Amino acid sequence: MIVCAIALTAVLGCTPRPALQFSPATLTDAQVGSSYAATITVSQVVTPVAGASVEDGALPAGLDLTLAKEPANTIQISGTPTVSGTFSFTISVWCYGTNVGGQTATQGYTLVVK
Numbered sequence: 001m002i003v004c005a006i007a008l009t010a011v012l013g014c015t016p017r018p019a020l021q022f023s024p025a026t027l028t029d030a031q032v033g034s035s036y037a038a039t040i041t042v043s044q045v046v047t048p049v050a051g052a053s054v055e056d057g058a059l060p061a062g063l064d065l066t067l068a069k070e071p072a073n074t075i076q077i078s079g080t081p082t083v084s085g086t087f088s089f090t091i092s093v094w095c096y097g098t099n100v101g102g103q104t105a106t107q108g109y110t111l112v113v114k
Contacts, residue, residue, distance in 0.1 A: 019105065022042055023040070026109070027109055029112045056089060057090060075093070084114055088108065089111075
């Protein structure tokens with residue numbers, strides 16, 4: 001079966017999709033009661049990022065995660081945090097697929113709210 005997959009790849013000229021990269025790798029601290037905004041850029045995309053969500057944890061109360069329309073392939077975390085603490089979570093993204101499934105990736109973050 002592996003030999004068939006390798007032969008098929010060579011015949012079709014398929015190349016593996018690159019691993020998605022998230023930038024920045026860390027988030028700046030937030031303050032309770034103060035407006036917060038962070039932009040995360042996803043690079044190495046073959047097709048546009050289609051969706052993003054928080055998994056394995058949660059954002060601090062008062063903050064939301066959205067996929068930005070402009071610039072493309074960016075995620076926004078924004079709002080006004082209402083509680084202090086250290087919050088660990090994972091952001092999951094997926095890209096549109098073409099003839100095959102789109103790329104997916106996750107990135108862990110920690111956000112400190114003082």
